[in-house]
Amino acid sequence: GDSVTQMEGPVTLSEEAFLTINCTYTATGYPSLFWYVQYPGEGLQLLLKATKADDKGSNKGFEATYRKETTSFHLEKGSVQVSDSAVYFCALSTNSGYSTLTFGKGTMLLVSP
């Protein structure tokens, strides 16, 4: 079945550091890929998405590129802020039948001043 693997957290960084959160997937066909963010005490918000190979999703300084050859969708940000502290979820949606989101286990990011 479909699955998403994310790096274990927490990831602890200082403000203005470079962020990478790795995400790889296993799926049949050509899934759509997503990054969701969950701030403390809140629901999930879509951060960015990509629907086909080589697409780059970007939002709020975050970027991720859909790499079919390595089945990856790594999240990056050049300079993190304290306000970026949250749990980040990589997810995929299959493009056939009734599509749902398959989530990775989430990666907690803690940014200190």
Next chain:
Amino acid sequence: DTAVSQTPKYLVTQMGNDKSIKCEQNLGHDTMYWYKQDSKKFLKIMFSYNNKELIINETVPNRFSPKSPDKAHLNLHINSLELGDSAVYFCASSQDHRVGYNEQFFGPGTRLTVL
């Protein structure tokens, strides 16, 4: 305006009780979902409804019964609550389930604690 809302936000109850969680979306979407997030933050789909019809039912105990009175509402009723049901339950909706229309919008979650 809240796009996807859930009530209650917190629910504390005894083992063996029956409880319901309500979800409403004002986005005009056709498809709604229930997810369970465990203590380790892992999220798993439970159910999905499209235009009031059940389309996805993962291996969830039959103590859990979703009900969709109309396409803007998807409620979750849980009978005979067990300790292991303690989790955060998220409702979500999408325009529909097809490619290109299945971006999901999440509610704020309901934290259920079973004592």
